[in-house]
Amino acid sequence: MSSFDSLEDLSYGEEGFFPFSTASKPHHSTPHPSAITSAAAAASKAGSSPSSVSFEAPSLLVAPEINSSRDVERVMSNQEEGRRVVTWAPAEGGLNDDGVFLTWEDLRVTASSGKGGSLPILQGLTGYAQPGEVLAIMGPSGCGKSTLLDALAGRLGSNTRQSGDILINGRKQTLAFGASAYVTQDDTLMTTLTVKEAVYYSAQLQLPDSMPLSEKKARAEMTIREMGLQDAMNTRIGGWSSKGLSGGQKRRVSICIEILTRPVLLFLDEPTSGLDSAASYHVMSRIVGLARHGGRTIVASIHQPSSEVFELFHNLCLLSAGRTVYFGPAAAANEFFAVNGFPCPSLRNPSDHYLRTINKDFDQDIEKGHGVIPTAEAIDILVNSYKSSTTYQQVSRRVVEICKTEGRALDKKGSQASFLTQSLVLTRRSGVNMYRDLGYYWLRLAIYIALCLCVGTIYHDIGMSYGSIQARGSMLMFVAAFLTFMAIGGFPSFVEDMKIFGRERLNGHYGVAAFVVGNTFSSIPYLLLISVVPGAMAYYLVGLQRGIDHFVYFSLVLFVCMMLVESLMMIVASIVPDFLMGIITGAGIQGVMMLNGGFFRLPDDLPKPFWRYPMYYIAFHKYANQGFYKNEFIGLTFPNNQAGGPPTITGKEILRNIWQVEMGHSKWVDLAILFGMVITYRVMFLGIIKVLEKVKPMIRSLLTVPPEKSPQVVGAPSVEAAA
Ligand SMILES: Nc1ncnc2c1ncn2[C@@H]1O[C@H](COP(=O)(O)OP(=O)(O)OP(=O)(O)O)[C@@H](O)[C@H]1O
Ligand SMILES: [Mg+2]
Numbered sequence: 001m002s003s004f005d006s007l008e009d010l011s012y013g014e015e016g017f018f019p020f021s022t023a024s025k026p027h028h029s030t031p032h033p034s035a036i037t038s039a040a041a042a043a044s045k046a047g048s049s050p051s052s053v054s055f056e057a058p059s060l061l062v063a064p065e066i067n068s069s070r071d072v073e074r075v076m077s078n079q080e081e082g083r084r085v086v087t088w089a090p091a092e093g094g095l096n097d098d099g100v101f102l103t104w105e106d107l108r109v110t111a112s113s114g115k116g117g118s119l120p121i122l123q124g125l126t127g128y129a130q131p132g133e134v135l136a137i138m139g140p141s142g143c144g145k146s147t148l149l150d151a152l153a154g155r156l157g158s159n160t161r162q163s164g165d166i167l168i169n170g171r172k173q174t175l176a177f178g179a180s181a182y183v184t185q186d187d188t189l190m191t192t193l194t195v196k197e198a199v200y201y202s203a204q205l206q207l208p209d210s211m212p213l214s215e216k217k218a219r220a221e222m223t224i225r226e227m228g229l230q231d232a233m234n235t236r237i238g239g240w241s242s243k244g245l246s247g248g249q250k251r252r253v254s255i256c257i258e259i260l261t262r263p264v265l266l267f268l269d270e271p272t273s274g275l276d277s278a279a280s281y282h283v284m285s286r287i288v289g290l291a292r293h294g295g296r297t298i299v300a301s302i303h304q305p306s307s308e309v310f311e312l313f314h315n316l317c318l319l320s321a322g323r324t325v326y327f328g329p330a331a332a333a334n335e336f337f338a339v340n341g342f343p344c345p346s347l348r349n350p351s352d353h354y355l356r357t358i359n360k361d362f363d364q365d366i367e368k369g370h371g372v373i374p375t376a377e378a379i380d381i382l383v384n385s386y387k388s389s390t391t392y393q394q395v396s397r398r399v400v401e402i403c404k405t406e407g408r409a410l411d412k413k414g415s416q417a418s419f420l421t422q423s424l425v426l427t428r429r430s431g432v433n434m435y436r437d438l439g440y441y442w443l444r445l446a447i448y449i450a451l452c453l454c455v456g457t458i459y460h461d462i463g464m465s466y467g468s469i470q471a472r473g474s475m476l477m478f479v480a481a482f483l484t485f486m487a488i489g490g491f492p493s494f495v496e497d498m499k500i501f502g503r504e505r506l507n508g509h510y511g512v513a514a515f516v517v518g519n520t521f522s523s524i525p526y527l528l529l530i531s532v533v534p535g536a537m538a539y540y541l542v543g544l545q546r547g548i549d550h551f552v553y554f555s556l557v558l559f560v561c562m563m564l565v566e567s568l569m570m571i572v573a574s575i576v577p578d579f580l581m582g583i584i585t586g587a588g589i590q591g592v593m594m595l596n597g598g599f600f601r602l603p604d605d606l607p608k609p610f611w612r613y614p615m616y617y618i619a620f621h622k623y624a625n626q627g628f629y630k631n632e633f634i635g636l637t638f639p640n641n642q643a644g645g646p647p648t649i650t651g652k653e654i655l656r657n658i659w660q661v662e663m664g665h666s667k668w669v670d671l672a673i674l675f676g677m678v679i680t681y682r683v684m685f686l687g688i689i690k691v692l693e694k695v696k697p698m699i700r701s702l703l704t705v706p707p708e709k710s711p712q713v714v715g716a717p718s719v720e721a722a723a
Pocket of ligand 2: 145146147185
């Protein structure tokens with residue numbers, strides 16, 4: 001039994017999420033008859049003889065059927081006759097309240113190729129996606145499918161330039177942060193969670209507070225079942241360190257998470273990668289069901305769909321090297337290829353045929369009638385034929401119509417859960433992740449224990465001699481600087497968290513503040529554990545000042561310093577997302593702070609410009625050292641070995657004269673300043689993310705060239721040039 005078999009009787013509320021019952025499933029094991037009959041039927045409707053079908057472009061066959069601007073092309077299944085018919089049917093409801101019409105006109109994307117040159121990626125694409133339909137983007141690897149999806153979803157990289165109009169419901173609107181959902185080509189998932197946990201946490205994060213928890217759980221489980229993952233529900237997702245789900249299963253988890261809320265506009269980049277043909281069919285049929293029955297607009301890039309999967313698509317956008325080879329009803333593509341001299345051989349999957357015809361990466365020749373022509377030439381023929389076809393004119397006309405009808409602006413809000421719910425769920429999820437990820441805190445705890453044992457044995461029973469003053473100072477400095485420095489060890493895990501945050505944030509699952517709150521509160525128990533257990537070992541083995549209040553202060557400073565280093569690393573991660581570069585940057589910053597923290601060079605000896613003012617006051621080591629020193633030395637009296645001095649020296653005198661500590665405030669003020677710095681650093685992190693979110697679209701719009709000033713593309717010949 002396949003993982004999907006048990007789902008036949010499931011439905012999704014009133015919408016009925018399983019549109020393809022066994023009876024209505026297309027049964028074609030070979031692909032072509034459907035398309036041929038569709039052309040025949042269309043031809044007979046248009047008043048031409050069926051025999052003319054194989055020689056006429058599909059657009060010519062359906063053109064007379066367009067009567068009004070409200071007509072849209074549709075592929076309707078004719079179950080009784082066991083064939084599919086290409087017809088034109090009025091759009092259901094037109095620009096209704098919930099539906100999203102997405103159009104793009106003369107869309108060009110270029111990437112900078114160094115030396116001031118630019119590389120064309122997309123070359124003047126025009127098309128649309130509308131509610132209730134699935135648009136499939138197909139083409140050879142590297143033809144620009146992901147780039148098109150990124151451009152439509154407003155997520156192009158900063159080294160690309162874009163021109164042309166992308167409109168949502170006829171309006172210019174920046175997508176992202178919850179306005180649409182996007183399942184990207186790479187799966188970025190929390191590897192320590194099980195499938196059930198990942199989807200359930202996501203449901204809690206995105207679904208409204210008014211929905212009972214049991215219902216959220218049921219929705220999560222049902223979505224998991226819809227994606228055929230019920231057998232892997234309790235399997236951990238797994239990553240590079242521990243094997244968990246298979247690639248195809250991870251893909252389905254990514255889809256689950258994004259379809260939980262039934263988004264009105266959904267982008268999917270190769271949702272069926274890594275899936276077998278049966279799983280691909282089931283996954284795609286559910287996605288098509290979401291569009292068809294929920295009135296959602298879905299754009300999906302897809303590699304190598306089986307003929308059954310191909311028949312599920314409404315519209316097809318076929319790209320080759322960034323140019324449109326075909327955009328129109330998926331069922332009519334077959335005739336388009338046939339008419340242009342590339343008929344699909346019998347017993348071959350049409351999508352395989354299209355891709356083989358237009359893939360020039362391997363410079364293979366394709367057969368054409370009696371002779372052979374190069375692939376590049378075949379592509380030019382198809383591209384030019386499409387540009388001069390009525391299908392192209394219809395698509396352009398449809399785009400203009402949609403653009404003219406200005407609909408409602410798309411709601412930007414993503415998650416419907418409250419800030420409190422988001423923070424609580426994120427705290428719990430992050431806590432679970434930290435608990436299960438050995439590299440986050442457990443390894444650090446072990447290293448801290450080892451290091452504190454080293455400190456404890458090297459400074460063991462430090463005593464009250466004059467020499468112990470220097471030893472105390474060094475030991476406390478080591479704790480303030482090097483033990484806290486070790487907090488950098490969690491950076492790789494945090495970078496992974498940031499990747500997940502980046503994806504979820506772009507899809508509007510929660511806000512930056514909720515992420516910061518979740519990360520802060522979930523780390524507190526672990527940091528407390530690390531500062532108390534190894535801290536106690538070092539403290540009592542060395543024999544620092546007795547009294548629990550002194551130890552509590554010592555642990556608190558250690559705790560807050562570790563939190564501070566983590567906050568600093570969060571800021572680093574927001575600017576330098578690569579973990580190796582981030583660790584080097586973070587270590588460098590801390591090295592500088594350590595150097596002018598008042599130990600390696602006494603405060604009065606620090607050069608006044610820059611190092612004393614302001615660096616000495618910015619370095620958290622200053623406050624940590626001074627707090628530790630006050631905690632340890634105040635109340636103690638040491639014998640004085642200095643010639644000519646009094647027989648004893650008090651702790652306060654040591655602080656003032658030897659360590660040059662500021663005695664105007666108590667140790668608690670130092671601790672409070674450290675806490676204040678933690679909050680400042682975390683707010684800075686939040687601010688940086690927010691600013692980057694605002695600035696990035698501004699940079700993008702600056703790089704977006706108005707259509708009339710489109711950059712002159714170089715490299716591959718453009719459609720116009722070829723024509
Ligand atoms: N930022 C960029 N800088 C330079 N080249 C880029 C950039 N983005 C994309 N490209 C190039 O543009 C082309 C299209 O890339 P894209 O990722 O869109 O392909 P794709 O159709 O999604 O391929 P695949 O099916 O393998 O995922 C590729 O040749 C790629 O190298
Ligand atoms: Mg891609």
